[in-house]
Structures are given as structure tokens and as C-alpha cells.
Amino acid sequence: MEPGGARASAPQAGSCGPGGRPSALGQAFSRVLSRLSGQESRRGPAGSAALRDLGALLDATEWERLCDGGGAAAGGGPALLGAVAEALRSHAAPAAEPDGRGDESPAVAERAAAVGLLLMKLLRKAEAAKPSWALPAWRTALRPLAGPVYLFAATHRLEQPWTGPSSREAAGEVLASLLRVTECGSVAGFLRGESEDEPGSFPVILGLLQPDLDKESWKNNPATKHVFSWTLQQVTRPWLNQHLEKILPPSLLISDDYQTENKVLGVQCLHHIVLNVPAADLLQYNRAQVLYHALFNHLYLPEHGLIQAVLLCLLDLFPVLEKALQWQGGAARPTTHCEEVLQLVLTHMEPEHRILLRRTYARNLPAFVKRLGILTVRHMKRLERVILGYLEVYDGPEEEARLKILETLKLLMQYTWPRISCRLVVLLKALLKLICDVARDPNLTPEPVKNALLEEATGCLLVLDHCSQGQVQGLLARVLQSCEDKKVVDCLRKVQLSEGAPLQRDVGSVSLS
Template sequence: MELESPRGPCPGQNLSDLLQQFTCQGAPGRSGVAQDSTVQELDALIGTADWPALLQGDPGIPQALGQVARTLCGQAAPPKEEDGRSAPAPRGAERAARIGAVFLGLLEKMEAAKGSLGPAAVMPALRPAAPHIYIFSVTHSQEQPWTSPASQKAAQEVLALLLRVADCGSVAEFLRGETEDQAGRFTAVMGLLKPELNKESWKNNPATKHAFSWTLHQVTRPWLSHHLERILPPSLLISDDYQTENKILGVHCLHHIVLNVPAADLRQFNRAQVLYHALFNHLYTPEPDLIQAVLECLLDLFPALERPLQWKAPEPRPTGPCDDVLQLILTHMEPEYRLLLRRTYARNLPAFVERLGILTVRHLKRLEQVIVGYLEVYDGPEEEARLRILETLKLTIQHCWPRIPCRLEIFLKALLKLVCDIVRDQSLTPEPVKAALLQGAIDCLTVLDHCSSGQVTSLLAKPLQSCKDDKILDCIRKVQQLSGRTTHAGT
């Protein structure tokens, strides 16, 4: 049935009936031109309606608004990957901007009606439509292949007005509720996203994963733990994809869950172990960004995996997941020649040594080889890998000091060689970076001297007499001063 240009509801016909007819006209099966025409007519109908009277006298308005919002949100959705060629991105963005204008008009009417009737009369009518309007806003508010500046602006304005009408100060409050006992819209939003987040269909709509991820990151503890069954499976599904971009997105979702769900809830039903195995498998992929995301997540997951154990002295302490991960990292680090991966591994190594503490001695032999090997290799102007390795060496000496004296000669040679290389470096390395490397080497020599009862300063006495380079002499004197053991040759 074709409708004439609306001039308000016809006698004897409720506006809710007209809205449902427009919903049928805007169904996905119709052509794009017909849908655009329907959107224009719907915008005019919303603008001419007497909303205060309708909200009080038409009981079908909430359901009708929910159906209209669902239909409009579906029309504005990016083209599916399987038929992406049938709807060019510019045309889709233009339609999204027009649909955003319709939502803006509707929300403006709701806001005006709320001023005259009060929130109690307006919010029940808007409640079924609010999750759909939110998903539209999140889908189009950021720069994506399916958006344009106009559609982004419209979506951002819709979201801001939605929050204002709902009396919410932020997106987080809109989703979780004002207090822990107050229900928000997170459950409803996840209910709408759930059908598109299964193994068969989650890639059809390219915006679904971004809407899920962005929404998930808005909700923190203590609210997030109430929704664990809804958010964990989609996060694992996205992280298990073959595309690196999706893996990283999924790992970021898992990391947010780890940070905002109590450890007791993660241990329940063996969830922490499931997370650990899913993350551990990613460590075999040579993708620096993915490795970085996985290691950061694992470091925050370890406390939930490794409960404090009662250790009996005669028995060896059991190894844990942190040991397994560090062993694999060191295995990968030793032969690695790609600079980005070397920097990624070195960046995270200090955190593992800090977490294991004295138990790092289990890995000391391989750790020694990695430290010496990485100190020898120039890492570019920023020298990130060598700076992190120096930090790792300092922590290793501090935590494993009983086992260090037998390795004194190895570490001392490596550090002195590093000092000489830095002093003689004629590359483009900035002076602040060289200064940071020298200071790191001095710190390592100082703690090495402390744990060896002054052997370092004794061994450095002879080079101090024969060395002619002022910068190297200055480093040796600083080590003596920091150690509190100044020799006659060094004064």
C-alpha cells in the first residue's frame, strides 16, 4: 500500500499503526530508492505528530517505536561482506546520515514531551527503541570504511541527545545504570548483538565486532561480572580468528574482562584456564602487536591462575603458567632477528622477572644468554630493546643475587663492552638515549658490585689506570661512587 505524504494521523487510525506500516515499507527487501523515500516520509510523520497526546493516549507507541528503530538501524547497517559490492560505501553513509536525522527528530520530540509530561510518561515509550538507537550511534560515530564525516557527525549528535533524554551523564551510565542495583541497557544491547556474534554470522556485518568491543569497554567492575556469560564467548570467538586485526581486537576484549572481573569469577568453571590456553596459543604467531597485547593480558591474568600455595621446604616449588610463558618467550627471543619482535619481547621481559622474583633462577641460564646476546646488538636510534634488557638485568641481579657471583665475569664483560660501544658510537643515536644506556649500564654494574661484595670495583681498578677515554673513566668512577668503594687509583 502506498501512502500519501503524511499530514498527521488519519481519523480513526493511531500513529502506532502508521509507524508499523512504515516499518513494513522500509523492510530490507525493498529497493534503496523506496527505502530512502520511506525514511523521508517517516521523518515528516514524526515531525508533525502531537507527541504529548500520543504518549498519553496511544498504548501501541512503545512497540511501534521499537520496530521503527530496529528497521532504521538495519537500513543503516554497513553492507555485508558477502554482498558488499551491491551497496557502495558512500551511498550507505549518506543513508546513515539521513537516518541519523530521523533519530534526532524523534529524540528531540521525546525531549520536548519529557519537559511537559515528565520522564515517567516518556521513558517507557522510548525504552524499546533506545538499544537500537545506541547501536546505530556506535556503528557510525567513528571513522570506518562505511562512514563519512556527515554520518559520523549525525551519529555523535544522536548519541549525545539519547544520553540527555535518558538523563545519563555518560555512555557507561546509560549501559550499566547509575548504581550497581539499577538495571541499565547493557543486557538489551548485548541481546541485540548476540544473534550476529555467533560463529556463522559474526563476520557478515563488519560493524558488529567494533560495536561489541566499544560497548564492552564502557562497562567496568563491579557491573561487568554480572554479564560474564554474555561477553566471554564473543570475545574468545573474535580472538580466535585467522586475521591478525581480529585477534588483537578479541585479545583487547579479553584483557578488559580480566581487568574488570574478580579473580574468583574467572576461576569458576575453569574460565581462567580457558583464557590462558586461548592466549598462550597466540604466542606462536610472529606479529609484534598481537604478542604485545597477549603478554599484557597474560600478566594481568596470572594472579587469577596462580593461587597462593602452601610451600613445604623439602619439596621443590611447582612451576606455573608464568614460568611456561617466560620459557617460551626466551626460546623465541634467542634466535629472533626481526627488530620489532625483539623490542616487543624485551619490552615485557622486566615484568616477568619482577613477577617471578627469586623463582627467576629457574630460567637464569637461558636468560643470561638472551641478556648478553641482546646487549651486543644495536637496536636503532631509540635503543628500546637494549634499554629494556638493561632493566631486566638489573632486576635479575636484585632478585637472583645468590646465583649471580658465579656469572660475574660474563655480565661484567657484557656491560663493559656495551659502555665502550656507546661511547664510540658515531651513529644517529640521540645523546639522551646514549645517556640513558650509560646510566642503565652504571646501575647494573653497581648492583652487580653489591651482590659480589665489591669484586666489580676491584676488577675495574686496573682498567681505571690504563684507560685513556674520559667518558669510560667517568662511568667507572660513578660506579665506584655509587658502590661506596672508591680506590686510590680512582681518586
């Protein structure tokens, strides 16, 4: 059978009657799709009846006749397949509720499970017909179907308020069947294309999502943001940068929402763009500066999840922003974007009392010190205040904040060792107090965490001793004579028996990049 052929015993699906009217088959599909798209079909038995009728039509129609199209009413050719798939996807989509979170009714999951069965029926027809088609013609016929089918699967594949076990299972089966039919080994391969001469479906997916991703409509379907985010993160370099104009505005739009959940999702999209788009493309048209200011403004919101996402994104954006900065010598080094963010972070850290935010700030502080290197000397006083303040406060059983602060202190001393000797007494007192408090802690902290704290504090003492040219060992000798706590004595003896720790003395090689 030739591609696009049909049985002689049945009227052609794409043929038109007298006066150019669509065929009986085209009219039948048009009526069913019209019923399926009506508002009443989303609730009550009307939708189930329309799905049953559509299923009966699909059972009675071969793939070749579907690819012929349903006449003028359906657009002709493979457009009928796209119209059927799009109508099914829209029928299964969750509706936005007043709070913007989507319809949590089990009816949505039930509709999705039923729609999944019909989409599987279409994909099985496509797979069965493939051997009788020339490959280019078969791919052309499949293309309008693939986009809506993928969007359905992406909408219902994960646990969300609008999904249930049956709809998630149906979505998983539909996605697996789509990849099998299109001969793609993964979702990423489906989106970007499995070979250089085969275009991927990412532009098609973005085109289908585009009407739902503008300022007025992106909240109409609560699944749109999740589908866009997940789809975006499947495409990496070098394929992503050619779509930058279409993916950057929606990512900024989602990140600028008033709901923290949406802000975090948008920032994650921006982070993926920063990681997978070349610096030259981000610097063009001042895009990197736009990203920086959008992210910087989020740092004023006291939401630990958002702060974590923003700081991770900024740390990867700094090399792009500072790529063109070169210190020529003579004049003072320019203030970098990294320094601006560190100043704001330290401002927020000093008075912060909420444990989750303290941990978030402390978790990212070592990366800033590594990034700035010798330039952290500009922020020594504020860093010292923050470090001393955080070392005094118990941080819960995991002691994440104090462990990260100790890591920060060690890095700070290694990079700025010429300025450490004048702070010897203050830092030594803080470290000894911490070691004594942890060693005498009866039950609050688990033993492995205590050991980690003592080990990190001892490492800081070793670096401090090296920075002060052995003064710490002399001061500790008197402490050892009067100390009776075995754990404290063991830590101090490690310092006494050590020759110190290496320092970052190659300060001349530290650059802004």
C-alpha cells in the first residue's frame, strides 16, 4: 500500500463532497472534537461520551485514512492527527483554581487516564503502519501528533495536585510509547534530535507552549510552568543557545511571580540557561546584566529555598559577568558583582536568627571566599563578625551552619594569611571555646557530628598556627597543662605535633575570572 492510501471499500477521509464540503469521516471527527472541546465535556458524562465516540472512530479508521485528513474542516492531511491529539491534551489539562494551584479534583486524573488510552491507540496505529511507509513521509505524518502527545505525558507524569496513580501510569506509558515510535533513546534525544540531520521536537514543543507562556495566560494552566521547566532542563549545550530568545522571557516571567514556589522554579530555569548557554550569547544585548539584577532582587526575600537557588545561580553567573574585567594594576581593583552579593549576604547574616536561613547562608559562604580569593581581604571585618557570631550558636543535631562556617574560616585564613596574625587572640579564643563546648556536650549532638566539628576546628587551629608562625603552639602549651578533658587534649596535641597547614601564598595569580 502506498503511503497515504486507503481501502477502496470506504470513502476517502480527505476527499470532499460536492461543492468542496468535507467527507463524512471528516465531518464525524469535527463533530466529536467540537463536543470534546466544550466546557460541559470537562464535567459530567458528556466528556466520557465524546471520548467513547472518538475511540470508536479511531478503531474504525486506519492510519492511512487518518493521515489523509478529514477534509477542509480539519485542515487536511496529517493536521487531523494533530487536531485529535491537541483536543485530547486540552481535555485532560487541569483548570486553574482561584489560588493558581490547579484543579485537584480526581476527575482530572480520571480524564487523563482515559485520554492516555486513546493516545496509546493512536501511537500503536502509527507503529503498526510504519513498515508500509517511506520513512520521510511517515515522519512528516507523525510530526503533528508528537508534540501534543509529549505535552500530555509531561503534564501528568509526576505527582502533582491534578494527577493520580492511574493518570501517572498512563502518562508514563504514553511517553515510553512515543519514544519507541519516534526511535528516540531518551526525552533529551526526542527534543534535540538523535542525529545532526534530524531536527528535534524542541522548537515544536516551544511553539505549542508559547501561547500559554505570556504574562496574561501562563497561570491559566497550572501545569504549563512545570512542563516548560522540565522540558527546558532536558536540552543542554550546544543545542540550547539557538532557542535563547524563546526560553529566556518565560523563565524571567515565572521567576518574577509573587509566589515563592514559582520564583524558585523560574530561578532553576535561569540557572539551567546560565550553565548551558555560551557566555558570549549571555553577554549579548546585556542579557547577563538583566539576569543579575533579576536574581539580586530575590536576595531581599527571607525564603531559604529561594535564597539557595538564587545563590547557586549567581555563583555560576559571576564568571560570565566578570569575564571582561581585567585588573591593569596601579588603580584599585574594581568592585565585582560577587563582592556586591557577598556584602548583601553578610548584611543579612549578622542579625539572622532563623535556623534554616542561617544554614542556607553558611552553606554558600565558602564558595564566595573561594571565588574572591585574596579579594576577601576587603570584607575581613564583617566576615570576622559573622564567623565569630555563628560559631557561638548551636545549630541543631546536624550542625551544618557551624561546620560550613569553620570551612569558611579555614579558607579565609589561607587566602588572607598576612592579615591573620593581628586577629590571633580573637580567633584562638573562639576556636577553643567551640572545641570545649562540643567536647562537653552531653547528648544534644550525635557523635559523628561532634567528631566532624572537632576535626574542622582542629584544622582551623593548624592554619591559624601557620599564619602566626607557631604562636598558637606556644599559647596552647599552657592550656594543655591545666586541661583535663581527653577530647580537648587530643585536639590540642594534634596542633602541638603538627608543622602547620599550607597557605594560598600565590596571591599574585588570583584574578577576577
